[in-house]
Amino acid sequence: MIPTIMVCGKTGVGKTSLVQAVTHAGTVPDEAISHSEPATEDFVVYETEAAQFVDCEGMEPGQTVDEYSSFIMDEIIRRLDGDDASKVVHCIWYCISGAVARVQSSDARLIRQFSDRVLLVVTKSDCMRKGQVEEMMNVLLDLIPAERVVLVSSLEKSGLAQLLDKSMELCADAEDYAEGELASFRARWDSYYARMRRNWQDRTNEQADSLINWAAGRAAAIAIMPLQLADVAPLMANELYMIYKLGAVYGYAVDKTVLTMLAGVAGGSIVGKTAASFLPFLKVPIAAAVTYGVGKAAKAYFESGMTLDVKELKQRFLAAEREAKQTNWNEKKVEEDEP
Ligand SMILES: Nc1nc2c(ncn2[C@@H]2O[C@H](COP(=O)(O)OP(=O)(O)O)[C@@H](O)[C@H]2O)c(=O)[nH]1
Ligand SMILES: [Mg+2]
Incomplete structure (x- = not known):
């Protein structure tokens, strides 16, 4: 038994690209990905040793939620009703685009309709601004x-490991597996993804580090501005944005509680710490070092699957802050563009 994952959402959000990113080379041909016209018609099934992916035609601008929803539901039911148990849908990836940065009411309705079998996948997280x-x-x-x-x-290959882990959980409890079957399913899945995961991990690590360096450099550039008050809000915004983006690199949606906890590992807000440095030449290194330290702590937190406790995070922060103080942030060239 291999699980079936159904991928749906509006046209152009990156459904087919996502299936291509989580399958071995050659499974999904490049021609299947649209660059102007919608490319996926009806339901296209891509099969690997690990899973079967049902790539759905996207919801079109003129289509109503009900129309799209029944188009998907009909297929789910058709697969459920058939004699072939291997066709049953175990998990739905409902995709919305991070580039659009808006959740429309139609998305909200569909997500509710698919209920507890659905993972909400925010695609193109590289385009979130x-x-x-x-x-x-x-x-x-x-x-x-x-x-x-x-x-x-799919472009940066980020968040994919997270998506697979969550899908595996959903698929595993969707089925009444016979004894031993679940273990063999997990083993097959693990071996199929082992190499891809290693590659993704290296990339993720690099992306996270360059994001942290970028944010620390930005903090230095903000802090160098002469006006005390003017730099307060941008410094804070810069730090929070870094945390959101770091979460995204690991596939996580960061909620307020996590955000506050991570920003707090510095033992006070970045604003407070910078304002307290009444010697103007200290502002730049402090702003950069705090941002860098918070970044490294956040990275460790997401890397651990959000399991590190506050005490461990504080230690990570302090070590990274020390390290950052050795860096001359004034001399580092800060790119306006993000990594
Ligand atoms: N920047 C960026 N672009 C992407 C990503 N995934 C897909 N795209 C682009 O989005 C467009 C639509 O992709 P496609 O997979 O055909 O979307 P679908 O209609 O939902 O199947 C193509 O031009 C892709 O190259 C991504 O992760 N990042
Ligand atoms: Mg498509």
């Missing part, structure tokens, strides 16, 4: 618990 991320997260997390949301980028 400052000023939009926070609002989008808040709307999403009102709709569905953070555990059921995964942020991915």
